[in-house]
Amino acid sequence: MKNHFSIAALVWVLVWPTMGQSANWPEFRGPTGEGIATVSGLPVEWSPDKNVVWKTPVPGLGWSSPIVLGEQIFLTTAVGAEDDQSGPQKLRVLSFDVATGKPNWNVEVFAPRDTSMHKKNSHASPTPITDGEHIFVHFGAYGTAALTTDGKVLWRQTGIDYRMQHGTGGSPILVDDLLVFSCDGSDVQFVVALDKSTGKIRWKKDRPAIKNSRKFSFSTPLAIEVDGQTQIISPATDQVVAYAPQDGRELWSLPYSGYSVIPRPVYGGGLLYLATSYNTSQLLAIRPGTQDSEAEIVWKLQRGAPHTPSVVYVDGMVFLVSDRGIGTCVDAATGTVHWQKRLGGNYSASPLYSEGRVYFQSEQGVGTVVRASKEYEVLAENDMKERTLASYAVAEKDLLIRTETQLYRVSATP
Numbered sequence: 001m002k003n004h005f006s007i008a009a010l011v012w013v014l015v016w017p018t019m020g021q022s023a024n025w026p027e028f029r030g031p032t033g034e035g036i037a038t039v040s041g042l043p044v045e046w047s048p049d050k051n052v053v054w055k056t057p058v059p060g061l062g063w064s065s066p067i068v069l070g071e072q073i074f075l076t077t078a079v080g081a082e083d084d085q086s087g088p089q090k091l092r093v094l095s096f097d098v099a100t101g102k103p104n105w106n107v108e109v110f111a112p113r114d115t116s117m118h119k120k121n122s123h124a125s126p127t128p129i130t131d132g133e134h135i136f137v138h139f140g141a142y143g144t145a146a147l148t149t150d151g152k153v154l155w156r157q158t159g160i161d162y163r164m165q166h167g168t169g170g171s172p173i174l175v176d177d178l179l180v181f182s183c184d185g186s187d188v189q190f191v192v193a194l195d196k197s198t199g200k201i202r203w204k205k206d207r208p209a210i211k212n213s214r215k216f217s218f219s220t221p222l223a224i225e226v227d228g229q230t231q232i233i234s235p236a237t238d239q240v241v242a243y244a245p246q247d248g249r250e251l252w253s254l255p256y257s258g259y260s261v262i263p264r265p266v267y268g269g270g271l272l273y274l275a276t277s278y279n280t281s282q283l284l285a286i287r288p289g290t291q292d293s294e295a296e297i298v299w300k301l302q303r304g305a306p307h308t309p310s311v312v313y314v315d316g317m318v319f320l321v322s323d324r325g326i327g328t329c330v331d332a333a334t335g336t337v338h339w340q341k342r343l344g345g346n347y348s349a350s351p352l353y354s355e356g357r358v359y360f361q362s363e364q365g366v367g368t369v370v371r372a373s374k375e376y377e378v379l380a381e382n383d384m385k386e387r388t389l390a391s392y393a394v395a396e397k398d399l400l401i402r403t404e405t406q407l408y409r410v411s412a413t414p
Contacts, residue, residue, distance in 0.1 A: 023068070023070060023396065024068055024069050024070070024130075024132070025066070025067055025068040025393045025394050025395065025400075026067055026068075026069065026129060026130045026131075026132070027067060027127065027128075027129040027130070027171065027173065027174075028065055028067075028126075028127035028129070028171040028220055028264065028391070029065075029264065029310065029350060029391065030352075030393070030394065033173065033220075033222055033264070034222070034264075034266040034267070034268075034310075034312070034313065035266070035310065035311075035312045035350055035351060035352050035353055035391075036312070036314070036352075036353050036354075037352060037353065037354040037394045038354070039354065039394060039396070039397050040355055040397065041355075041397040041412055041413075042354045042355065042357075042359075042394065042397060042398070042399060042412065043398065043399060043410050043411055043412040044357065044369050044379055044380045044412070045380045045382055046367070046382045046384075046399070046401075046408075046410040047382055047383060047384065047385075048384055048385055048386075048408075051410045051411055051412065051414050052408060052409070052410055052411075052414060053101075053398060053409040053410065053411045053414045054100060054101035054408075054409050055101065055406045055407065055408045055409075056096060056101035056102065056103070056406065056407050057405060057406055057407075058075060058077060058094065058402065058405060058406060058407050059077060059079055059092075059094075059106070060077040060078050060079035060080070060089075060090075060092065060124070061077065061078055061122050061123075061124070061404065062075065062076050062077035062078055062122045062123070062124030062125065062390075063121070063122045063124070063125045063348075063389040063390050063402075064076045064077075064122075064124050064125055064126055064127045064128065064171075064390065064402075065127040065390045065391040065392070065393050065402065066390075066393040066395075066400045066402060066407065067127060067128050067129065067130060067135075067393065068098060068393060068394070068395045068400070069130045069132065069135070069149065070098075070149075071097060071098050071099065072095050072096065072097065072098065072104060072149060073095065073096040073097075073098055073393075073395065073400065073407070074093065074094065074095055074096075074128050074130070074135050075093075075094045075096070075128070075402065075407065076091065076092065076093055076094070076124040076126070076127075076128060076137050076139070077091075077092050077094060077124050078090070078091055078092070078122060078123030078124045079092060088111065088112070088113045089111070089112060089123045090108050090111050091108070091109055091110040091111065091112065091123060091124060091139050091142060091143075092106055092107060092108050092109065092124075093106075093107050093109055093128070093135065093137050093145075093147060093151070094106050095149075095151060096407065098395050098396070098409075101407065101409060104151075105150065105151040106151075107147065107151045107153065109137060109139075109143065109145045109147070109153060109156065110139055110142050110143045110145070110156070110158070112139075112142045112143075120348070120389070121166055121167040121168075121169060122167070122389075123139070123142075123167060124139065125167065125168060125169045126138045126139065126140070126168060126169065126170060126171040126172065126181075126220075127171040127391075128171075129171065129172055129173065129174055129179075131174055131196065133149070134146050134147065134148060134149070134154065134196070135147045135148075135149065136172060136174070136179055136196065138168075138171065138172045138181055139168060140164050140167070140168025140169075140170075140183070141160060141161055141162050141163075141164050141168070141183070141185070142158075142168070143156055143157060143158040144156070144157045144160070144172070144179070144181070144194065144199065145157070145199075146179075146196065146199060154199075155198060155199035156199065157194060157199040157200075157201075159201075160183060160192060160201070162183045162184075162185030162187060162188050162189075162190075163185040163186045163187040163188075164185055164186075164216075165185065165186040165216035165260075166216070166218075166260075168218065169218030169262060170182050170184075170217075170218045170219050170220045170221075170262075171220040171264075172220075173220065173221050173222070173223060173232075174196065175193075175223045175230065175232060175245045176245060177195065177196050177197065178193040178194065178195070178196060178202060178245060179193065179194040179195075179196045180192070180193045180194075180221055180223075180232055180245070181220075181221070182217070182218075182219060182220075182221060182234050182236065184207070184215065184216055184217035184218070184219075184236050184237065184261075185215075185216055186214075186215060186216045188206070189206070189207040189215050189216075189217075189236060189237070190204055190205055190206045190207060191204070191205050191207070191221070191232070191234050191241075191243060191248065192204045192205075193245070193248060203247055203248035204248070205243060205248040205249075205250070207236055207239070207241065208239060208241065208250070208253055210237060210238045210239060211238075212237050212238050212259055214237065214259040214260065214278075215237050215259065216237065216259065216260060217235065217236045217237045217259065217260055217261040217262070217277070218260065218261065218262045219234065219235040219236065219261045219262060219263065219264060219265075219274075220264040221233060221234040221264075222264060222265045222266070222267060223245065224267045224272070224288070226288050226290055227290050227291070229244075229251075229290070229291070230244070230245050231243070231244070231251055231288060232244075232245055233265050233267075233272060233274075233288070235261045235263075235265060235274050235276075236261060237258065237259040237260070237261060238255060238256065238257060238258065238259065239253050239254065239255050239256065240253065240254050240256070240265070240272075240274060240286070240295075241253040242288060242289065242295070251289065252288070252289030252294065252295045253295075254286060254289075254295045254296075254297070256276045256282070256284060256297075257276065258275075258276030258277045258278060258279075258280075258281060258282070259277065259278055259279075260277050260278045260307075261274075261275070261276060261277040262275075262277055262307060262308045263275040263277070263306055263307075263308065263309060263310040263311065263350070264310040264350070265310075266310065266311055266312065266313045266318075267313070268313035268314075268318075268332060269313070269316065269332050269333060270287065271285045271286060271287055271298060271332065271333075272284075272285070272286040272287075272288055273285055273286075273311050273313060273318055273332070274286065275305050275306050275307070275310075275311070275320075276305075277307045277308075278307060280302065281302075281305040281306060281307050281322075282300050282301065282302045282305050283300070283301040283302075283305040283306070283311065283318075283320060283330075284297055284299075284300055285297070285298040285299045285300075285318075285332070285335060286298065298335075299334060299335030300335065301328075301330060301335050301337070303326075303340070304320065304322045304326040304327075304328040304340055305320070305322060306320055306321060306322050306323060306347070307322070307323045308323050308347065308348045309321055309322075309323070309347050309348060309349060309350045309351065310350040310351075311350075311351070312350075312351050312352070312353045312358060313332055314353050314358075314372055315372070316331065316332050316333065317329055317330065317331065317332055317338065317372070317374065318330050318331075318332045319351060319353070319358045319370075319372065320351070321343060321347045321351060321360050322347065323346055323347055323348065324346060324347075325342055325343045325344050325345050325346060325347055325362065326340060326341070326342055326343070327340070327341050327342070327343045327360065327368075327370065327376075328340045328341075329373075329374060329376070338374040338375075339374070339375070339376040341376050343360055343362070343368050344362070344366070344368075345362030345363060345364045345366055346362060346363045346364070347360065347361070347362055347363060348363055348389040349361040349362075349363075349388065349389060349390060349391040349392070350391045352391070352392040352394075353372060354394075356371065356372050356373075357369050357370065357371065357372055357379060358370050358371075358372050359392055359399075361388060361391070361392060361401070362388075363387060363388065363389055364387065365383060365384035365385055365386045365387060365388050365403060366381060366382065366383045366384070367380075367381070367382040367383075367384070367401070368380070368381050368382075369381075369382070384401060384403055384408070386403040386404050386405065386406065387403065387404045388401065388402060388403045388404060390402035390403075395409060397411065397412070398410060398411040398412075399411075
C-alpha cells in the first residue's frame with residue numbers, strides 16, 4: 001500500500017504532541033501546513049467584545065499570520081514614517097505573551113527603501129516559521145532572517161535578488177535542516193533552500209522555462225512524502241514543480257494555465273489540491289508523480305475556485321472559498337460539488353478546520369463558521385468590524401485573529 005502524507009503532518013504527529021496539546025502553531029496554516037486544528041473547544045461565536053480573552057494593538061501593517069511557540073506569539077509587521085506604507089519601511093518581528101497579549105519584544109530586521117506593492121498586499125505578508133528553538137522570518141527579496149525566541153538576530157540573508165511584482169507573499173517552509181521558499185519574480189523565477197543554521201544558500205534551482213509573460217507568483221510550498229520519497233511541491237505560473245530536498249533536483253512537473261498563483265497546496269487521500277489563480281482560476285486535483293509514474297490531473301473545478309485562499313481537505317471532502325465569497329464543498333476523490341453557497345464579502349485568508357467545523361474569514365472581518373458536511377449549514381457569523389487578510393492561528397483552545405490594527409485571542413470560555 002502506498003503511503004501519502006505531508007511531511008509537516010508527520011513531524012506534527014511525532015514531535016508536537018510531546019510539547020503539550022497544540023501549545024504550538026509553528027507555521028502558516030498550522031502544524032500540518034494545511035489548516036487543520038486538532039484541538040477541541042475552539043470558539044464558534046465571537047465579536048470585538050464577545051468571548052475576547054484579550055486584544056492588543058499591532059504597530060504598522062502586515063498580513064502575516066501569527067505563529068505560536070510555547071508562551072509566545074510571533075508576528076511580522078512593516079512600519080513606515082507616520083504609518084505611511086508607500087515610503088521606506090522598517091520590517092520588524094514582534095513577540096507577544098500568549099496568556100496576556102502583552103508585548104515581549106519588537107525587533108527591526110530590515111529597512112528597505114524600494115517598497116512598491118499591490119494595494120491589497122503588505123510589506124510583511126509571509127508568515128514566520130519555527131523549528132521549536134528559533135524563529136525564521138522572510139520578506140521576499142528584502143531579506144530572510146533567523147532569530148532566537150528572545151529577539152536576538154542570528155543571521156540575515158539579503159543576497160537573493162529578484163523583482164517582486166506587487167510585493168511578496170509566499171511563506172517559507174522547513175524541510176530537515178533547510179529553509180525553503182519560492183522566488184517567482186517578474187524577471188527571474190527560482191526556488192531556494194537556505195541552511196537554517198547559517199542562512200547560506202544550499203541550493204537554488206531555476207524554474208523550467210515558460211512562455212507566459214506574467215511569470216510572477218506567490219505560493220508557499222508544501223513538503224509531502226510519496227512512496228518513501230520526500231517531495232517539495234511548489235506551484236508557480238503555468239506549472240507546479242516537485243523538488244528533491246537534498247539537492248533541489250526536479251522530480252516532476254505538471255503544466256496548467258495561470259499566473260500570480262497564491263494558494264498553498266494541500267495533500268490528502270493521495271491527491272494534491274491546488275488552485276491555478278489568474279486570470280480564471282481552476283482547482284486541480286493532482287496525483288503526484290513517483291519514480292514509476294507521471295503526475296496527472298484527476299479532476300478540475302472552475303466555478304468558485306480561489307485566486308488567493310488555500311483550501312482545506314478533511315474526511316474525503318475539500319472546502320474552499322473564492323475571493324468573491326463563493327463557498328464550496330466538493331468530493332475530494334471525484335470533484336463532485338456537494339454544495340456551493342455565497343458566504344458574502346471578499347476573501348484572502350485561508351480557511352481553518354476543527355471539530356467538524358470550517359472557519360472562513362472575510363476581508364471585511366466577518367468570520368463564518370459552517371458545518372464540515374456535505375450539507376450546507378452555517379453555525380455562526382462573527383463580525384470583527386475591521387479589515388483582515390491574515391489567516392487564523394490557534395493558541396491552546398483559542399483562536400488568534402489578526403485584524404488591520406489589532407491581534408485578538410478569542411475563546412469559547414474567556
